[in-house]
Amino acid sequence: MTQPPEEIRCKGLGVSEGIVIGQVLRMHAGTEHVYRWEVEQAEVEGECRRLRAAVGGASQQVLSIKQQAEKRFGKDHAYIFDAHLLLLEDEKLIGDIENYIIQERVNAEWAVKVIGDRLLYLYSQIQDDYLRERSADIEDVMQRLLGGFSGAVTQNRKLSGEAIIVAQDLLPSAVADLDLEYAQALATDSGGWTSHTAILARGVGIPAVVGLRDFYRRAKTGDTIIVDSTRNQVILHPSSATLKTYETETAAHAKVRGRPPRKESGPVRTTDGVAITLRANVEVPSEFNGVEIYGASGVGLYRSEFLLARRGGFVSEDEQCLAYEAVAKVAGTHGAVIRLFDLGGDNLREQFQEPEKNPALGLRAIRFVLSNEEVMRAQVRAIMRAAATGSLKIVLPMVADVSDVQRAKDIIEEEANNLREAGRRFAEVSVGVMIEVPSAVLMADNIARIVDFFELGTNDLVQYTLAVDRGNDAVADWFRTLHPAVLRSIDQSLQAAHRASIPAIVCGEMASTPAYVVLLLGLGATDLSMTPSAIPRVRRTIAGIDTGKARTVARECLECETADDVENLVRERFVQFWPQLFDASSLPQPKPKKTGQAV
Amino acid sequence: MLERTLIIKGRLGLHARAAARLVRVTSSFQSHVSLRRVEGDVTADAKSILSVLMLAATEGTELHVATDGVDQEEAMNAIEQLFAAGFGELETESSI
Numbered sequence: 001m002t003q004p005p006e007e008i009r010c011k012g013l014g015v016s017e018g019i020v021i022g023q024v025l026r027m028h029a030g031t032e033h034v035y036r037w038e039v040e041q042a043e044v045e046g047e048c049r050r051l052r053a054a055v056g057g058a059s060q061q062v063l064s065i066k067q068q069a070e071k072r073f074g075k076d077h078a079y080i081f082d083a084h085l086l087l088l089e090d091e092k093l094i095g096d097i098e099n100y101i102i103q104e105r106v107n108a109e110w111a112v113k114v115i116g117d118r119l120l121y122l123y124s125q126i127q128d129d130y131l132r133e134r135s136a137d138i139e140d141v142m143q144r145l146l147g148g149f150s151g152a153v154t155q156n157r158k159l160s161g162e163a164i165i166v167a168q169d170l171l172p173s174a175v176a177d178l179d180l181e182y183a184q185a186l187a188t189d190s191g192g193w194t195s196h197t198a199i200l201a202r203g204v205g206i207p208a209v210v211g212l213r214d215f216y217r218r219a220k221t222g223d224t225i226i227v228d229s230t231r232n233q234v235i236l237h238p239s240s241a242t243l244k245t246y247e248t249e250t251a252a253h254a255k256v257r258g259r260p261p262r263k264e265s266g267p268v269r270t271t272d273g274v275a276i277t278l279r280a281n282v283e284v285p286s287e288f289n290g291v292e293i294y295g296a297s298g299v300g301l302y303r304s305e306f307l308l309a310r311r312g313g314f315v316s317e318d319e320q321c322l323a324y325e326a327v328a329k330v331a332g333t334h335g336a337v338i339r340l341f342d343l344g345g346d347n348l349r350e351q352f353q354e355p356e357k358n359p360a361l362g363l364r365a366i367r368f369v370l371s372n373e374e375v376m377r378a379q380v381r382a383i384m385r386a387a388a389t390g391s392l393k394i395v396l397p398m399v400a401d402v403s404d405v406q407r408a409k410d411i412i413e414e415e416a417n418n419l420r421e422a423g424r425r426f427a428e429v430s431v432g433v434m435i436e437v438p439s440a441v442l443m444a445d446n447i448a449r450i451v452d453f454f455e456l457g458t459n460d461l462v463q464y465t466l467a468v469d470r471g472n473d474a475v476a477d478w479f480r481t482l483h484p485a486v487l488r489s490i491d492q493s494l495q496a497a498h499r500a501s502i503p504a505i506v507c508g509e510m511a512s513t514p515a516y517v518v519l520l521l522g523l524g525a526t527d528l529s530m531t532p533s534a535i536p537r538v539r540r541t542i543a544g545i546d547t548g549k550a551r552t553v554a555r556e557c558l559e560c561e562t563a564d565d566v567e568n569l570v571r572e573r574f575v576q577f578w579p580q581l582f583d584a585s586s587l588p589q590p591k592p593k594k595t596g597q598a599v
Numbered sequence: 600m601l602e603r604t605l606i607i608k609g610r611l612g613l614h615a616r617a618a619a620r621l622v623r624v625t626s627s628f629q630s631h632v633s634l635r636r637v638e639g640d641v642t643a644d645a646k647s648i649l650s651v652l653m654l655a656a657t658e659g660t661e662l663h664v665a666t667d668g669v670d671q672e673e674a675m676n677a678i679e680q681l682f683a684a685g686f687g688e689l690e691t692e693s694s695i
Contacts, residue, residue: 082619086618138652565665
């Protein structure tokens with residue numbers, strides 16, 4: 001760097017608390033569009049040269065990744081990168097691509113795409129599940145190669161130490177694969193409060209700013225960056241004055257924050273003695289120790305689809321069983337709730353179907369597993385087998401009414417019988433449902449009669465009740481967690497559970513945000529599940545409030561007409577009732593810029 | 600030319616990582632090395648990982664191995680060792 005570049009400040013949405021100064025590591029979303037164009041005969045040679053250059057660049061990257069991986073995980077684990085390297089060196093593969101350029105007179109990117117897709121197709125024909133899954137390696141190499149043309153990842157060499165991940169968007173699979181120990185913070189162009197990036201960042205306890213719109217393009221790997229979630233911004237190339245200010249501030253923070261002060265666990269009581277159970281949501285193993293660290297009463301929600309994201313394809317029954325056993329072990333006597341694969345066409349690289357026009361309303365979650373019965377059967381067998389070693393429950397995602405539930409329960413019972421007949425070790429498990437779509441709320445009394453428990457997925461409930469995509473920045477102002485319609489839906493669902501005498505766990509972001517937690521308690525919730533790192537602050541909040549006042553505010557909110565009215569009321573009442581817990585800055589801001597902020 | 604029939608050991612078969620080991624080993628010899636599935640009759644150049652992967656060889660697959668060249672014996676020995684060791688794959692790594 002010859003001349004210090006100018007400081008750039010970019011506004012976004014701070015979705016996970018904290019301030020970190022570090023270096024940028026650009027991460028590719030891995031889904032770049034590839035276009036085809038024809039080239040003149042004279043340009044063909046140039047395209048071949050570009051191909052060779054991209055291959056060289058990609059090899060360099062893999063090599064450095066491999067070396068880092070060897071250092072960190074040992075030689076055995078780095079061998080997978082050796083496979084990637086060999087693919088890039090494979091004369092047959094590169095020769096095929098080159099021939100395609102020459103014969104079709106097209107740009108090199110397109111040739112890579114065509115030959116890569118052919119290869120993936122051949123691979124998809126392989127009979128063996130495990131080998132077929134490994135197409136992920138080929139896809140990885142192809143993506144890297146394509147990245148080599150645009151230069152997007154050519155500098156991706158600083159995997160060695162800690163880094164701040166900068167990306168346009170982080171797909172769940174990319175986030176799951178992130179070495180979270182080395183990620184100091186996340187900064188992405190898209191996403192909102194409840195995007196997967198945000199949820200994971202909070203789970204792991206690293207700062208994140210999302211919705212930066214046009215930041216990825218400007219940042220280069222190795223640039224100095226400050227991620228300041230408390231001020232909803234990131235600063236690229238900070239000036240020495242800015243750096244100094246921040247260094248002082250983070251040093252002060254480090255003293256206050258640190259590890260959780262003293263260990264508290266088990267349920268927490270409100271000032272009027274109501275016991276509230278606090279559970280952990282987990283999805284990746286790096287979060288598992290949070291259950292113990294933050295004193296959670298087991299796992300309230302295990303998002304099993306992350307198992308697939310990490311592996312880039314379906315996972316065998318035996319492997320799933322091992323994974324669920326690990327979750328049961330972490331959860332201990334309080335048990336863990338395993339949510340069946342909550343995914344759809346948008347998660348599954350055309351493996352199962354054509355892309356859907358509207359995946360959020362498409363063949364996903366319970367609909368997907370019921371339509372791919374073998375997938376579901378293998379999963380429930382794995383869960384029931386793992387339940388022999390620890391306490392596990394099943395929760396069905398996105399049910400619309402009793403018919404979904406009945407079909408799923410029949411399948412679970414059949415598989416229990418199959419396991420019994422086969423003489424396998426297993427345990428029968430209770431079955432609950434996620435209440436997250438409006439029809440399930442309206443039919444909650446009927447559903448409650450045939451299930452063992454409810455689990456309220458508040459993120460999806462907000463999204464589906466208000467018909468607002470939670471990942472879409474353009475409609476972020478319409479994503480209002482405190483909308484009276486949302487609160488009424490929660491109220492109805494909790495009451496239905498109460499009438500049927502079944503437990504109801506509230507999960508989703510509402511359960512982890514102090515201001516929302518008060519309202520949930522006011523609506524009668526006594527069982528919450530959240531990202532582990534949120535547990536201490538929720539515990540603190542609950543210990544300082546009484547359910548009587550919470551109920552009063554909640555009832556008032558239910559009568560409000562708009563989300564603004566609810567938020568105004570919350571701001572007014574909370575500061576009045578619990579001034580020691582809430583001040584203006586910890587409550588939803590008058591402008592609907594964010595949906596909530598923690599204490 | 601030397602020829603031998605070997606069986607794939609190792610739960611995961613000749614997947615990417617195992618294939619990488621095989622290709623690294625075969626590439627260190629001058630001899631030409633080919634693999635042919637006994638069942639299905641697919642042939643692969645053992646120095647091309649792509650070609651090896653396309654064999655889709657799972658646990659128990661029989662492969663006909665042929666080495667041909669100045670160091671064909673050493674190459675065959677090394678390959679046999681690798682097959683016997685299940686390509687150095689551990690039984691199961693942490694699966695989550």
